[in-house]
Amino acid sequence: MKIIRLKTNRMTNPLGFTLDKTRFSYVVTETEAKNQTAARYEVSLDEAFSNVIYDSGKRDDIDSLAFELPTELQPRTRYYWHVEVWADNGDHAVSETAWFETAKLDEPWNGLWIVPDLDKDVHPVLGRTFELTGEVASARAYVCGLGLYEMQVNGVKAGDEYFAPHFNAYQKWLQYQTYDVTEMLFNGENQVSISLGNGLYKGRFGFDGHAAELYGSEFALLCDIVVTYIDGSTVVISSDRSWTATKSKVMSGNLYDGEVYDATFESSESFAVREGNLGYERLKARLSLPVVVKQEITPIEVIHTPAGETVLDMGQNMVGWLRFRTYAPNGTVIRLQHGEVLQDGNFYRENLRTAKAEYIYKADGQEAVVRPYFTFYGFRYVKVEGWPGELSIEDFTGCVIYSDLEEIGTIETSDPNVNRLFQNALWGQRGNFLDLPTDCNQRDEKMGWTGDAQVFSGTACFNMDSYGFYRKYGYDMGKEQEDRGGWVPSVVPAVNVKTGGSSAWADAATIIPWNVYLHYGDKAILEQQFDSMKGWVDYIIRSDEQAGSRRLWTTGFHFGDWLALDGSDPGSSMGGTDIDFIASAYYRHSSQLVAKAARILGKSELAEYYGRISDEVKAAIEDEFFSKNGRLTINTQTAFTIALHMDLVPDAFRARIVEGLRNRLHLDRKHLKTGFVGTPYLSRVLSENGFSDLAYTLLLNDDYPSWLYAVKLGATTIWERWNSILPDGKINPMGMNSLNHYAYGSIAEWMYRSIAGINPTEDAPGFRRVLLSPQPDLRLKWAKAQIQSAVGLYESEWSISGEGHLSYRFVIPFGATASVKLPDSDITTMIINGQEIGESGIEGMQEGDKSLLELTSGVYEIKYVPTKEYMKRFSSKTPLAELMRNEAVLRNESLMDLMKKVLPRRMEHNPDEFLTAIGDASLRSLSGHFQMDTGVLDQLDERLNALPLNEVNNIEK
Known part of the structure; x- marks a missing residue:
């Protein structure tokens, strides 16, 4: 037995967060046991647990989903914890050690809010040198910089996150972050420098003309660096009027237009700082998860467009920036412009509206690895201007940034287009979960629209x-x-x-x-x-x-x-x-x-x-x-x-x-x-009320309007409109065309709930008890999903054999149960883990055409012959459009010769237009209108019925 996924307030080893009520959770795995019988928490001030401050004792009421620590926490303190678990089969395990560390809590600030004595539009770098007189045992920096900031200690970036202190209602509260800077400090002289950028705090943002200074008109910084020597003594280096300001190499920038960076600029003059008047009442330890580089991708192609442009294709609509390496001569100006789609083969960005979405870099002649500091872009294509020499994709890396969320759900099916759709929804979440659930991340919005956040929230919780x-x-x-x-x-x-x-x-x-x-x-x-x-x-x-x-x-x-x-x-x-x-x-x-x-x-x-x-x-x-x-x-x-x-x-x-x-x-x-109101629930309602076949039809339609329409046109994320791009590749002239707008990605929730059949329940939330109710459809030959839920790993998969038999595989985690509902089944013929139902020891009953099972933790393989025919048979009553798309029909020359005797002449001139016009009509239903020979139709029925079922249904035997 093993205990994994130890989390504090559903975070792994959180540093400096607002914890309020501190709550622990964990997952038990690698055991044949079904349930926990008891557990015990210990919390200590040291990793060896020689200074235990809380011991729950062995208790039978501890819930792995959430256990509230009944201990008053001290400021700036690291706590270590582990959990011991006993199971119903005698298994027993002790977890590895997890930790959390508090921020300042109610401790007063030493530092002052400081404001640079510079023009308010000049991006500043605030800093100072300080002397340390001994070996450092630990050091923490507590920082809030407005609008955005990045901190360096002795020339090294503190932490791996970007866009601190993040995006929130600044008029109500201000987040500060905590950094472990122990390894960055020296015994002797040290240098701290903090660069500030506009962000939405004071940069161009919002509607109504995209005004600046929505929350503040000037840059400001608050900082306490608390250093503890090995002898236990402490020293605090705080922001005050002794700090100085210099002008940044970031010459201008905001979240819409991008950033201008001049590597040749040297600020030889330092400027004083003055005390700001922001107060301390709004300060709160962070709630925002860090925004980090979660993935790196390489461009797939350099495109030379008909207009003579040089464009990088990332192969994926992404959010973040390009990091590039350059050896450009002194004074070279490199301009990157970002867009989502090409038009007529050329670079295009009019759908970004007023956002310039560019990065301008002026080289100083030195080899440099370059990236923006205080902006991000939504893009697939990047137009590159000013690059010296031949452009190579090896010089560029796409840095995909979003909040540090753990991906927990996956779905895969037999249909590559459906798989791409699921990935599009996942990429939509990656691109739009950047501290805020943004509605689009490329144009002049990047705001946390509540409607989009609401309709996607179920999918979001399945995915991450x-x-x-x-x-x-x-x-x-x-x-x-x-x-x-x-x-x-x-x-x-x-x-x-x-x-x-x-x-x-x-x-x-x-x-x-x-x-x-x-x-x-x-x-x-x-x-x-x-x-x-x-x-x-x-x-x-x-x-x-x-x-x-x-x-x-x-x-x-x-x-x-x-x-x-x-x-x-x-x-x-x-x-x-x-x-x-x-x-x-x-x-x-x-x-x-x-x-x-x-x-x-x-x-x-x-x-x-x-x-x-x-x-x-x-x-x-x-x-x-x-x-x-x-x-x-x-x-x-x-x-x-x-x-x-x-x-x-x-x-x-x-x-x-x-x-x-x-x-x-x-x-x-x-x-x-x-639209946004009906789409999240439409397919779910159909499946819950006996019409999963219609839900699958909506999923698998690939003409407008449908999800796969966008997939077939090359979409790698979800679009704002069903036809943000028209069939000819032109962008919709109606406007409002974000190509990374995740709301319609809510179809993925139906995929989890109905294709895979994994449904959390209100009476036992956190997946402690689920309804497993997969609804297979022959149009997908197989499907499988995994969810690393709060209680552990669920797996659900099904397949349809060449003979039309159904097979399932379920994994139910430790401490969980599932009510299983399997369609079109006779429970008396069901085989579970190689045994008939009566021999398996599993509770079950028949309810109409469904079998109901009660399963506990374990792995289950279930097979049965469905009570209805899952294999499709063709006849003259089959929709003509479906017949004309089937390879088994088209390959059969004698069958096609027979069909040509009754096919309407209009089929010869424009078959696609005719098939679209008749919709679901069959030859038999059209026979009266087109005066078809019913004898030929009867012959067709015989020939169509004789086609091999596995070929008709495209299933390998």
């Missing part, structure tokens, strides 16, 4: 351990609500965006913390966010009551089903679903989530109150939007979807609403028309 990331975002959201009466701005931090309070967007306040709780099983996120959750719903209640709307939300601005394709006004982005219906649906959903959170937190009266509000909203929606016979009065995909997903449908009407969604999709030729 997102607890710490959303903890910080939620904290910021709550801070922004404090002066707004619970109203949630459209972006967080709010910068200068004036919109807010929109359904689906502002409901990020309730939906994100609930998803985080569901995935990680730690109610601390609900404790932190409860006032925010409650405040948002209270705002809706007040708006409702003031408008006299009878528990309907009919006031305020709403984005609607943003970018849906069913709106009556082609110039509108809000979709065709009634906005009052969407808003009221979220009113119901959010109040229900607040009631659930209150119940979990032991707030029974509040749980009852918000539960009643939620029920009243549901009743009002039924009165307003459903006919007395159960017809939904709004006939859009999104309306049906959210009615079903958000539990708005009276039980007696559910079957009719499900059928209404099915009919709507058939009217829409089995193509989605949903």
Whole structure:
């Protein structure tokens, strides 16, 4: 037995974070045991555990998902901890040692806020020399620099992160970071220097003309370096008026336009600093995860465009920067411009709007490795100007930067396009989880839009351990609500965006913390966010009551089903679903989530109150939007979807609403028309209500509008619009075309939940208990997924054999259980780990055409012959378009000769246009219209039925 993944507040060995309630978690692996019987924590001030300050003792109530340390912490102190676990089969293990280290806590600052005596637009470097008079045992630097900063000690960068102190509601709180600088200091003279950049604190940012100085007008720095000698004595080097300022080689820059760096510039003059007046009340130890270089990629090609440009193709839409090596002569100016797509083979960046997105470097004649300091770019293509000599891809490295999140989920299928789609969604998260859940990272936005964050939050938690990331975002959201009466701005931090309070967007306040709780099983996120959750719903209640709307939300601005394709006004982005219906649906959903959170937190009266509000909203929606016979009065995909997903449908009407969604999709030729509101839930609702075949059709469509439409056009991330690029490769002239805009990547959540079938449950969150309900479809021959969940590793895979038999493999981690629901099965014929069900010792029962099993920790291989035919057979009733795409049909010359006798003549002139026009029509259904010989159709049926099933279905025997 082994204990792994030791985390403090879901971070590995965190240094200098706000911990509040310190909570430990771990995972047990490599054991045949099923469950934990007891555990014991020890916490010590030393790694040898000779100075233990807390010992839980052996207890049977310790939960591996979250154990709160009941000890008051001291400032600037490292604590070591380990856990001992006993299992039900007698196994026993002690973990390796983990640690966490506190920041300053309530300890006062020695340092002063200092401001350089320079023009406010000049990028400064603040620093000083200092003398150390002995051997250093340990040293920590506690730093906050505004807008952004990088620290060097004796010429070496402190830490591996970028963009500190990160992006938050600066008017409410300021984060400081902690650095271990022990190994960077000398006995003798030392030098500290801290470079400052604009960031969103004082640089060009936001809407309304992209103003500067949104939070502050001048650079500022606060620093305490606490050095402890080996004799135990300490000295503190603090920011004060003895520090000096010089002008940086960073000549200008901001997050939109990029950066200008002059290596030839030498600042021979030093300038004084003065004391700033920022105060200390807003300072808080960091919540933001470090933003680091998570991957490095090499360009795949140097392109010489028809316009004569030299362009690097990274092969992947990415976020970060290019690091390059140069030997350029003194005075050479190298310019890099960043874009997402080529047009007519040429470099293009008009979709970036006003953002210049460039990096300008003036060389000093020395060999140099170059990268930006205070900006980042979203790009696939980089136009290079001024490069001396021939450009070589070996001189360039793409540095992919995002918050230091652990990737925990993977999906792979038999379809390469589906796999690319999943990777596109994952890359969308990599590119947009840069301290904020940004909506796009290339153009003049880069803001934390709440709607995008909300719809993607479920997918995000499957893909990566997102607890710490959303903890910080939620904290910021709550801070922004404090002066707004619970109203949630459209972006967080709010910068200068004036919109807010929109359904689906502002409901990020309730939906994100609930998803985080569901995935990680730690109610601390609900404790932190409860006032925010409650405040948002209270705002809706007040708006409702003031408008006299009878528990309907009919006031305020709403984005609607943003970018849906069913709106009556082609110039509108809000979709065709009634906005009052969407808003009221979220009113119901959010109040229900607040009631659930209150119940979990032991707030029974509040749980009852918000539960009643939620029920009243549901009743009002039924009165307003459903006919007395159960017809939904709004006939859009999104309306049906959210009615079903958000539990708005009276039980007696559910079957009719499900059928209404099915009919709507058939009217829409089995193509989605949903926007930001409907898309995250559409496929899930279909699968949960017996129409997984339609969900697979939506997944596998590759014409517009569909997910694979973008994949077939070469997308490597998710687009903002379903057709941000047109079939001819031209960018959509309607504008608003981010090619890395992760919201529609929410399809990956359906892939985890329905293809792989892995569903966390509310009654045992953190994947302590799951519903395993994979839904195979022959159009994918196999699929497999892995999730390193909060409780351990889950695996789920299935395949369909050449004979149409189904095989599954499940791995359920230690301490977890699964309710398994397998489709189209007869439990009496099922083979589990080589045994019949009766011999396996596994509990199971038949429910209609499904088998229900109860599984505990372990590995399970299950096989059965499905009760329905999974192998496809062709006939004259098969859609003609499907026949004409099948290789087994096209390769059979005698069969094709027979088909030509009845194929309409229009097929000869423009087959693609004809097949598109007839949709799902078959030869048999077209026979009357085109006067086909029914005898030939009967012969076709015989020939088609005789085709080898494995060839028809493209499955190897």
